[in-house]
Amino acid sequence: xxxxxxxxxxxxxxxxxxxxxxxxxxxxxxxxxxxxxxxxxxxxxxxxxxxxxxxxxxxxxxxxxxxxxxxxxxxxxxxxxxxxxxxxxxxxxxxxxxxxxxxxxxxxxxxxxxxxxxxxxxxxxxxxxxxxxxxxxxxxxxxxxxxxxxxxxxxxxxxxxxxxxxxxxxxxxxxxxxxxxxxxxxxxx
Numbered sequence: 001x002x003x004x005x006x007x008x009x010x011x012x013x014x015x016x017x018x019x020x021x022x023x024x025x026x027x028x029x030x031x032x033x034x035x036x037x038x039x040x041x042x043x044x045x046x047x048x049x050x051x052x053x054x055x056x057x058x059x060x061x062x063x064x065x066x067x068x069x070x071x072x073x074x075x076x077x078x079x080x081x082x083x084x085x086x087x088x089x090x091x092x093x094x095x096x097x098x099x100x101x102x103x104x105x106x107x108x109x110x111x112x113x114x115x116x117x118x119x120x121x122x123x124x125x126x127x128x129x130x131x132x133x134x135x136x137x138x139x140x141x142x143x144x145x146x147x148x149x150x151x152x153x154x155x156x157x158x159x160x161x162x163x164x165x166x167x168x169x170x171x172x173x174x175x176x177x178x179x180x181x182x183x184x185x186x187x188x189x
Contacts (some may be wrong), residue, residue: 032187055156072099079119086135095126 076099077092085091098110099119109122117125125132156172165173 068101072101072107075119076123079123080127083123084135085127085133087133091127091130091133094130095123098122098126 031141071091073096075094077088080091082094082134095109099122100108100110100116102108102116107119108116109126110116111122155174156169159171161173
């Protein structure tokens, strides 16, 4: 029995040594330990964070582009209004693609030949070349309504004529109607 005990101690000792060596190898080799799975999880988290960061950067870029576009459009519309354009929306749609922002941050109009000019100058030249966008200079024409004087010379407005007027007001209304009729007949002749 004494012979078996040293063998058993030798087995226990060799087994303990092998286990220690395996643990030492396991600590150095992440594939055999749980570090491999932790590294994979950390990599996934990092990749997800990078993806989210890239999405936020793209969203920020789009927001900045939309804000710059809105500012550019507002400046063009305001300039068209200052130039006296009657239908700003229609004129804006015609010129919005010609307006660009320069490196200095100012707005420029791109001419047909590709040259850049200041926004005001470009739009002024465009409005001059397209007078149909300016309001009519003469208030008359086939579709124009005749102008009506707001008040009369005698001071009695025709809009005040109504049933149940006092005799004084009725007399003023009759004299005003007679005056307007005489004036109209005088112009017709």
